[in-house]
Amino acid sequence: MSLLTEEQVMLRDSARGWVKANAPVSAFRRMRDSENPKSFDEATFKSIAEMGWTGVVIPEAYGGSEFGYRSIGVVLEELGRNVVAAPLIGSAVGAASALVLGGTEAQKKAWLPKIAEGTAIAALAIDEGPRYAPDKIALAAKKKGKGYTLSGSKTFVMEGMAADVFVVAARTSGKPGTEKGITLFLIPADATGLSRKGRSLIDSRGYADLTFEGVEVGADAVIGQADAGKALLDKVLDRATAAVAAEQMGLAQQAFDTTIEYMKTRVQFGQLIGSFQALQHRAAYLFTAMQLARPTVDEALQAIDEDRDEVPELVSLAKAAANDFINYATREMIQLHGGIGMTDAHDAGFYLKRARVLEAAFGSSAYHRERYAKIIGM
Amino acid sequence: MNVMVDVEDTRRLEAFRAEAEAWIKANFPESLKSKLEEYYQNMPRYPDGPDWALWKERVRDKGWGTPGWPRDYGGGGLPTPEARIVLQAFTDCSAFNPMIGMGTSLLGPTLLEYGNEEQKKLHLTRVSRGEVRWCQGYSEPGAGSDLAGLQTKAEDKGDHYLVNGQKIWTSGSRFADWCFCLVRTDPKVKQDGISFLLIDMKTPGVEVRPIRTISGESPFSEVFFTDVVVPKENLVGKLNKGWTIAKRLLQFERNATNTARRQLAGDTRPLDVVAKEYIGTDEKGRIADPDLRQRIIKHMMEFRSLKLMQQRMLDETKAGQGPSEFTSVAKNARARIQQEREELLVEIFGQQGLGWGAAGDQFKQEEIDTTRAFFSNKAMTIFSGTTEVQNNIIAKRMLGLLDHQ
Numbered sequence: 001m002s003l004l005t006e007e008q009v010m011l012r013d014s015a016r017g018w019v020k021a022n023a024p025v026s027a028f029r030r031m032r033d034s035e036n037p038k039s040f041d042e043a044t045f046k047s048i049a050e051m052g053w054t055g056v057v058i059p060e061a062y063g064g065s066e067f068g069y070r071s072i073g074v075v076l077e078e079l080g081r082n083v084v085a086a087p088l089i090g091s092a093v094g095a096a097s098a099l100v101l102g103g104t105e106a107q108k109k110a111w112l113p114k115i116a117e118g119t120a121i122a123a124l125a126i127d128e129g130p131r132y133a134p135d136k137i138a139l140a141a142k143k144k145g146k147g148y149t150l151s152g153s154k155t156f157v158m159e160g161m162a163a164d165v166f167v168v169a170a171r172t173s174g175k176p177g178t179e180k181g182i183t184l185f186l187i188p189a190d191a192t193g194l195s196r197k198g199r200s201l202i203d204s205r206g207y208a209d210l211t212f213e214g215v216e217v218g219a220d221a222v223i224g225q226a227d228a229g230k231a232l233l234d235k236v237l238d239r240a241t242a243a244v245a246a247e248q249m250g251l252a253q254q255a256f257d258t259t260i261e262y263m264k265t266r267v268q269f270g271q272l273i274g275s276f277q278a279l280q281h282r283a284a285y286l287f288t289a290m291q292l293a294r295p296t297v298d299e300a301l302q303a304i305d306e307d308r309d310e311v312p313e314l315v316s317l318a319k320a321a322a323n324d325f326i327n328y329a330t331r332e333m334i335q336l337h338g339g340i341g342m343t344d345a346h347d348a349g350f351y352l353k354r355a356r357v358l359e360a361a362f363g364s365s366a367y368h369r370e371r372y373a374k375i376i377g378m
Numbered sequence: 379m380n381v382m383v384d385v386e387d388t389r390r391l392e393a394f395r396a397e398a399e400a401w402i403k404a405n406f407p408e409s410l411k412s413k414l415e416e417y418y419q420n421m422p423r424y425p426d427g428p429d430w431a432l433w434k435e436r437v438r439d440k441g442w443g444t445p446g447w448p449r450d451y452g453g454g455g456l457p458t459p460e461a462r463i464v465l466q467a468f469t470d471c472s473a474f475n476p477m478i479g480m481g482t483s484l485l486g487p488t489l490l491e492y493g494n495e496e497q498k499k500l501h502l503t504r505v506s507r508g509e510v511r512w513c514q515g516y517s518e519p520g521a522g523s524d525l526a527g528l529q530t531k532a533e534d535k536g537d538h539y540l541v542n543g544q545k546i547w548t549s550g551s552r553f554a555d556w557c558f559c560l561v562r563t564d565p566k567v568k569q570d571g572i573s574f575l576l577i578d579m580k581t582p583g584v585e586v587r588p589i590r591t592i593s594g595e596s597p598f599s600e601v602f603f604t605d606v607v608v609p610k611e612n613l614v615g616k617l618n619k620g621w622t623i624a625k626r627l628l629q630f631e632r633n634a635t636n637t638a639r640r641q642l643a644g645d646t647r648p649l650d651v652v653a654k655e656y657i658g659t660d661e662k663g664r665i666a667d668p669d670l671r672q673r674i675i676k677h678m679m680e681f682r683s684l685k686l687m688q689q690r691m692l693d694e695t696k697a698g699q700g701p702s703e704f705t706s707v708a709k710n711a712r713a714r715i716q717q718e719r720e721e722l723l724v725e726i727f728g729q730q731g732l733g734w735g736a737a738g739d740q741f742k743q744e745e746i747d748t749t750r751a752f753f754s755n756k757a758m759t760i761f762s763g764t765t766e767v768q769n770n771i772i773a774k775r776m777l778g779l780l781d782h783q
């Protein structure tokens with residue numbers, strides 16, 4: 001596996017510097033307490049767009065930098081470290097990938113430049129129930145004349161409250177569970193018959209449930225091939241999933257760093273708690289587990305950039321590893337802080353809460369282990 | 379052992395169990411069924427309505443809030459086996475003991491061993507009758523695991539003690555009437571300079587500032603003492619001999635944690651039932667996610683082991699002897715297994731287990747309550763002495779392993 005390029009190292013350093021100056025955890029806390037309906041700070045997001053991070057996977061021809069997935073991973077990791085709330089994974093990675101990989105020229109022209117400059121937000125509408133199950137897509141898109149009529153619902157759409165446009169996975173034929181019959185649609189949020197309702201989750205971001213009541217769209221709303229969109233959908237989901245894993249590693253890294261720092265400052269029994277061998281071993285176990293998880297995420301992102309055949313299995317490997325590690329790291333973060341970690345005034349809760357949401361988003365470890373097993377033919 | 383006497387005993391106790399259960403079923407108000415007494419104690423979530431009052435009154439008159447305490451102190455005067463049966467019967471009848479709290483489970487048993495006659499008469503009677511709620515003033519910002527490092531001081535002023543300092547994480551202190559407090563009465567020595575003092579929370583100079591937790595609730599507070607005057611008769615045991623009393627109370631505390639009904643917060647159904655509902659089943663009727671199914675069954679089997687261990691612990695403690703160091707083992711096992719249950723529940727719920735705020739058409743009450751319990755129960759491995767501190771007790775006091783330092 002390759003290390004970061006010079007360009008990526010620069011990107012990481014500038015992201016790290018920017019986050020430190022502009023979006024410390026206290027900024028997220030302020031946003032949370034402000035009951036901001038979009039669940040991210042507009043000025044912060046504007047600044048993120050100015051840094052070019054909304055265009056990292058978008059080709060230059062459409063206003064992006066096309067640095068690639070490893071690069072957006074580097075940025076997401078830095079943002080994750082400080083639980084920065086910004087609509088990047090759904091918009092600048094998920095939906096942008098769908099358009100880049102499968103969009104028509106007209107679709108690309110209409111949306112990619114705006115996504116890249118942060119003036120439009122796009123979101124992926126996939127889930128229809130309490131858990132990630134892209135195989136079970138049921139939302140019906142019935143042929144009507146040259147276009148389609150969509151009826152059904154989507155749940156827990158990440159960044160869904162702020163989105164101007166949705167990439168919607170729908171079923172144009174076949175039964176839920178069958179591969180054939182999936183079609184991706186690009187549907188503006190203000191389409192007639194489409195309504196959304198906010199979902200308040202523990203991580204204080206802007207999730208939405210969508211209801212489609214006879215939403216009519218033309219054939220030009222189809223992204224990629226009608227009725228045979230499964231392959232495209234899988235590619236898009238792999239990219240979004242790898243992006244989530246990158247944010248998870250950033251969260252985990254900071255959860256770890258904060259905990260180690262606390263062990264070096266908290267005194268009990270007249271000595272630093274970090275001097276107790278029992279706790280030193282806990283830190284060492286955590287550190288070792290992190291070394292196992294991190295390269296899986298880097299490798300998946302790198303494989304996406306190189307368009308390798310093993311992307312699906314590497315993404316499942318990365319998501320399962322990142323899920324398991326962030327779960328472990330946040331539990332240890334709370335435990336090793338004692339009472340103070342249980343308080344809302346401390347940041348530990350933010351890490352625990354964001355971690356649990358990202359663990360469920362785009363597939364639990366159980367989901368990805370099962371998927372990995374299927375891919376390798378087990 | 380006389381087998382005949384044993385059989386005789388068993389018969390008598392079974393008859394008593396039937397009697398206790400019948401009484402509880404006949405007297406427990408239906409409207410309180412879904413309530414959790416623990417939350418009621420620490421942060422009244424429910425209005426203290428007429429049914430609460432009625433239930434308390436009925437239990438008070440029988441002395442069953444503290445069934446094993448002497449009648450002189452408002453208790454039920456029952457021998458240990460019968461008292462246990464009463465407490466178990468509350469749970470088995472899906473009811474609860476309305477008096478339960480730090481008074482019944484922590485301070486009471488400690489005063490029974492260490493209090494003088496006046497203290498027992500006054501304080502135990504009030505606890506038995508549900509008239510006074512207690513809180514525990516142990517931890518301080520600088521004294522958590524190292525509890526004996528506490529600095530809140532009580533100075534001898536002739537006819538009273540003058541208390542100054544700060545406690546933290548004091549559960550239920552917002553609603554407590556009294557606080558049992560560890561104070562420093564000799565700054566020159568550590569454990570041997572600690573005393574055990576009872577403080578009326580209404581005394582001038584006591585200030586309570588609630589702390590919000592990651593679950594969004596405020597079960598505990600900071601408690602500040604500024605020139606608080608405490609009468610001399612509120613000292614329990616001898617001056618500077620409070621540490622032994624404090625440790626004994628901690629054993630009662632761990633014991634209480636082991637048996638508290640925390641698992642009943644949120645979705646109370648068996649995990650396999652919940653999983654089938656949220657995840658669905660395969661063609662053979664098994665939970666559709668085979669990985670999760672294995673982890674659920676592992677948890678359920680471990681929970682059963684826990685129950686058996688708890689039962690053995692009860693059987694092994696001889697009547698009247700009370701809890702021992704084994705409570706550290708039981709507390710660690712219970713806390714871990716409980717937290718695993720909640721991690722599993724949240725995973726089973728999927729994104730339905732990640733809701734925040736009020737229940738409604740998007741999240742059911744059980745889902746929101748489970749998520750809240752998931753967060754608040756992260757404290758189970760921290761309060762009453764952290765898992766690490768219990769492990770130190772197990773390694774050093776039970777296993778005789780020496781400190782390397």
Ligand SMILES: Cc1cc2nc3c(=O)[nH]c(=O)nc-3n(C[C@H](O)[C@H](O)[C@H](O)COP(=O)(O)OP(=O)(O)OC[C@H]3O[C@@H](n4cnc5c(N)ncnc54)[C@H](O)[C@@H]3O)c2cc1C
Nearest residue numbers: 335336338339514516517522523547548549757761764766
């Ligand atoms: C919900 C809740 C309710 C509480 N209610 C009360 C209450 O009513 N009254 C009261 O007095 N207190 C209460 N507490 C306080 C509780 O007892 C303390 O939080 C606990 O003893 C730990 O102390 P600390 O928070 O200072 O953590 P610290 O002691 O600073 O511990 C930090 C970490 O270091 C570890 N550690 C410390 N020493 C050692 C060692 N020697 N070896 C290995 N590891 C070590 C700990 O295990 C922990 O992981 C409550 C706490 C919580 C979370």
